[in-house]
Amino acid sequence: MNEIIEHKLSILPDLPGCYLMKDRQGTVIYVGKAKVLKNRVRSYFTGSHDGKTQRLVGEIEDFEYIITNTEIEALILELNLIKKYDPKYNIMLKDDKTYPYLKITNERHPKLIITRKVNKKSGKYFGPYPNATAAHETKKLLDRLYPYRKCQNIPTRACLYYHIGQCLAPCIKEVPAEAYSEMINDITRFLNGGYKEVKKELQLKMNEASEQLDFERAKEYRDQIINIETVMEKQNMSANDFTDRDIFGYAVDKGWMCVQVFFVRQGKLIERDVSIFPAYQEPADELLTFLGRFYGEAEHLLPKEVHLPETVDLSLAEQLLDTHVFVPQRGKKKDLVQLAEKNAAIALRAKFQLIERQEERTIGACEELGEAMSISTPLRIEAFDNSHTHGVEPVSAMISFVDGRPNRKDYRKYKTKTAAAHDDYGAMREVIRRRYTRVLKDHLPLPDLIVIDGGKGQMEIAREVLEDELGLAVPIAGLAKDDKHNTAQLLYGSPGNSPEIVPLKKTSEAFYLLQRIQDEVHRFAITFHRQRRGASSLTSSLDGIEGVGPKRKQQLLKHFKTVKAIRQATAEQLKEAGLSDKVAQNLITHFQQSEPKENP
Numbered sequence: 001m002n003e004i005i006e007h008k009l010s011i012l013p014d015l016p017g018c019y020l021m022k023d024r025q026g027t028v029i030y031v032g033k034a035k036v037l038k039n040r041v042r043s044y045f046t047g048s049h050d051g052k053t054q055r056l057v058g059e060i061e062d063f064e065y066i067i068t069n070t071e072i073e074a075l076i077l078e079l080n081l082i083k084k085y086d087p088k089y090n091i092m093l094k095d096d097k098t099y100p101y102l103k104i105t106n107e108r109h110p111k112l113i114i115t116r117k118v119n120k121k122s123g124k125y126f127g128p129y130p131n132a133t134a135a136h137e138t139k140k141l142l143d144r145l146y147p148y149r150k151c152q153n154i155p156t157r158a159c160l161y162y163h164i165g166q167c168l169a170p171c172i173k174e175v176p177a178e179a180y181s182e183m184i185n186d187i188t189r190f191l192n193g194g195y196k197e198v199k200k201e202l203q204l205k206m207n208e209a210s211e212q213l214d215f216e217r218a219k220e221y222r223d224q225i226i227n228i229e230t231v232m233e234k235q236n237m238s239a240n241d242f243t244d245r246d247i248f249g250y251a252v253d254k255g256w257m258c259v260q261v262f263f264v265r266q267g268k269l270i271e272r273d274v275s276i277f278p279a280y281q282e283p284a285d286e287l288l289t290f291l292g293r294f295y296g297e298a299e300h301l302l303p304k305e306v307h308l309p310e311t312v313d314l315s316l317a318e319q320l321l322d323t324h325v326f327v328p329q330r331g332k333k334k335d336l337v338q339l340a341e342k343n344a345a346i347a348l349r350a351k352f353q354l355i356e357r358q359e360e361r362t363i364g365a366c367e368e369l370g371e372a373m374s375i376s377t378p379l380r381i382e383a384f385d386n387s388h389t390h391g392v393e394p395v396s397a398m399i400s401f402v403d404g405r406p407n408r409k410d411y412r413k414y415k416t417k418t419a420a421a422h423d424d425y426g427a428m429r430e431v432i433r434r435r436y437t438r439v440l441k442d443h444l445p446l447p448d449l450i451v452i453d454g455g456k457g458q459m460e461i462a463r464e465v466l467e468d469e470l471g472l473a474v475p476i477a478g479l480a481k482d483d484k485h486n487t488a489q490l491l492y493g494s495p496g497n498s499p500e501i502v503p504l505k506k507t508s509e510a511f512y513l514l515q516r517i518q519d520e521v522h523r524f525a526i527t528f529h530r531q532r533r534g535a536s537s538l539t540s541s542l543d544g545i546e547g548v549g550p551k552r553k554q555q556l557l558k559h560f561k562t563v564k565a566i567r568q569a570t571a572e573q574l575k576e577a578g579l580s581d582k583v584a585q586n587l588i589t590h591f592q593q594s595e596p597k598e599n600p
Contacts, residue, residue, distance in 0.1 A: 099128030249340025362404025
């Protein structure tokens, strides 16, 4: 523990608030809340912790805190700070899972659409639905039952839906606002669980039509009733009412937390959501933070009711969520909460071994690498590689690994400007200078380790630029390959010492991490080089032709698609592509002169 932290710990207040933990570069790595700041923040630096918390504490070099008046203010501030800083140790709720909703749009003539994106101000949403098929079936049923607008944009004439009686055709005639409003209210009532009333109304109409011997109309009503039964009554009821509610349960083990959410819609359990993440606070506090972020994301709408385990502070949850919050004490609702907790525990056990293995391969590999090199754990690694073909189209690439995983948003491509075509050392010098001049200028985080895909010569070039020109002290390692172009050795020398081979077992996680880094930077560089070389080869055949500049090349390639098609084009076809008679003739002459001649 450094002196700055010791001093700040001694003056912490006995008040609620938020704290921001920072690493050695001043980056916020964790945001937390506390009912009593003094007790909560001190707890990180005293006593024993699980592996997750130890790793967090090991990176803390400084912290700040913000005092609030109440615990709920601290909770809301925590959510805002997490959104602002996106700290790497806070729970992440970003995944690829989105749910289909039915949406009634806010328009003069509303339409019903299926969407996975939620903008609460643009219409009314119903769902989520268990899958896209269920949403489409429900929409098709409503398309047949109600003649609302179906088209994306209102056309100038009536479409097929009007002629088959499924649209009131606001495109060609004035539809009374009252009639449209009544229809939208009926659809809303239907989607909110009132489809049984609609079914009864259709049964009455079917009986009336049958009594009047209008059997064709009676058959239509019968088919609509069958469709409602097929689409809306597939599942068994899980409750006796039609209230939309979300049921939460959680389980905690070995520093990890799993939250299970049951979505109950119209009295039916239709879907579940599982989130697993590292926990650094008390489980009940972590759940409150989870709730704030879960409903802060656009794809999760607040239902009429939220049911929580009894360990959660109900008053805080009620202030956080703008809906009815309950902690069920008995009956089916309590059973559902307990079922969610049971599912959470099962999911956590099932995924725990996979999570541990992933941590071992990523952050564990970084720790092992740092120990082998006798440097601080390199959680941020940047790697460089050059690529060219006999000096043609030389390029360089940089990739970034954070916590042992690729961080693709920080990948960079470089077209070398000052280095000679065959000068790998010159290319490395230029790219290292450009990268870290930009880092200093834009106050970007420095890496903990720089990896050069090369040997001692390129490492020395990088060291000269960083230390002698830019005044930076960042560990630099080199990766050498064997005859089969596989990762073979890690080279490293502390500042002022000649690089030496770092002994690493080829079965170690640290060695596998270096392999992944070297393979990835090579892949990224070679892909960029091929793109450059491909673009060059497309236009090189058109170079040196009078009247054909860069814009004309693009114009011709857009029209003919390939250089071969341009070569085979007639003068008339070239003029159709926008060339003048003179330029078209220049092009034809150029290709005739460049055709290979037969040997005598």
